[in-house]
Every structure is written in structure tokens, then in C-alpha cells.
Amino acid sequence: MTFEKMIESMTPEVYQSLRRAVELGKWPNGERLSQEQRETSLRAVIAYEHTHKVAENERVGYIDRTRPDGQQHGVDPLQPQTLKILSDG
Template identity: 45%
Template sequence: MSEMSFDRMIQQMTPSIYESLKRAVSLRKWPDGRMLTAEQTELCLEAVMRYELENQVPEEQRVGYLQRRTCGSASSGADVPPELAGLARDAGSD
């Protein structure tokens, strides 16, 4: 697929098509149950990401978004119970 036709496809993509592609990537299969190939998955994911960028989809609604989590009081560890404070350190000592 040429870059120009890919750009045109993104510009003409409807919200319904976007949701369908997003679901296909998530499930790794088309609505009729056929599995996506690796190339189809890659192209669909690129189309979804480009659509999100072009249409200013809020970051927290974008594919692959991970909410940042803090531990306790702004990640200082102040609110972490003592029995959990050493978990990461203990896990690495095996």
C-alpha cells in the first residue's frame, strides 16, 4: 500500500471503522472470526494510532495507554506498609 493511499485512508476513516480496527487488533481477529496475520495486525495498529493522532483522541482513550500509578504519597513510599516495602528487593534475591 502506498503511503499516499494510506494517508488518504486515515483521513477518510470513520469512527465506526476506527472502533472495528481497534477491536480487531485487540482480539487479533476480524469480526467474522478469521485471525489477523502479523502484517494485518501491524497495518491495523498503525492505522488506529494514526487515526488517534489525527483526530486528537484523548491520551487515556488511545490504544496501548497505561495509566501511571503511584505508590503511596506521590511515590515517596511513605504510605507503603513495612511488610510490602521490601518486595521488589526480595524478589531479585532469588
């Protein structure tokens, strides 16, 4: 079975279990994930989210950039932002 086929056939329960394992760094039985297991599991979680169209705000690594007033902080984080320096004088 290829990686892509595995992702397509992955159930939501398996996805949630892998996601939780990556977040905690350990399997449900308490055993720690090796670095390789963590990387592979994270890759599978990201691929699942992309393949199954998981909402952006529910994806691993999502950062909410909404201010309390509803506006967005840094709409495009790759674009430069203007910095204003205010002086006391």
C-alpha cells in the same frame, strides 16, 4: 488513495472495528489476522488516534500511572529514579 487520505476519511465505526480486531487478533467474522494485517491495522489505529486528536487516556497502549492517592508513578519514564535501600539495622 494514500494511507494518509484513508486515515483522514476513516469513520469512527471503522476505527473501533480495527481497534477491536487488533485487540482480539481476529476480524469480526472470527478469522484470525495475519501478522501483516495486525501490524497494518495497528498502524492505522495509531495514525487515526493522532490525526483525530483522541485523548491520551483513550489511546491504544495507554498505561494509567496514577496512584490511589492521585499522584503519578514515574512522571517521565525515561528519567532515572532514585532507589532507597532501607536496612533492618
